[in-house]
Amino acid sequence: MWQSYLNGMLVAAGLIIAIGAQNAFVLAQSLRREHHLPVAALCVLCDAILVAAGVFGLAAVLAQNPTLLAVARWGGAAFLLWLGVQALRRALNPQALQRQDSTPRSRRAVLLAALAVTLLNPHVYLDTVLLIGSLGAQQPVPGAYALGAASASLIWFFTLALGAAWLAPWLARPATWRLLDLGVAAMMFAVAWQLIAHAPGA
16 A cells, blocks of 8 residues: 555656646745645645546556556556656756746636646646556555545645745755756656566566
């Protein structure tokens, strides 16, 4: 159970931490203290729903088809290796996460914007439903894996929301993102190796 939980947490953390529109949006709202906690909660909820849909939906499909399971295993391992390489490339050319200023908005407007940033990005479905879902479907305890992925989302977004003022000077430094990306690369390679090592016949 704990191995599945840890795998879910590591994979999700590696995907969430990379610089992106969603992280920039959450950080900007947090720095301005403008509905930042509801925004963080919404991001966590969306991630949890999408991951659960991927894990349990794909788990049922893959359990019925060993060929699809093998494709998911090797495809997932290849994609994790690719993500690890991308993280290493970012570490060689790090960026800073910048806040974006805007005029104050209502909570409804902010939450709608957060939904748009989260759900209108096609990569979120690739990451949560397909990648995290296909990997979770292969875990001994898929539910623990989904919980681990949701935990990573919860920790990351509420860390941004609650610690934005303290984190901002660090997140503005390219060196911080170099270290984060090196950690992401290590996590991606470790989980990919675990998938390969536990493949039938490996």
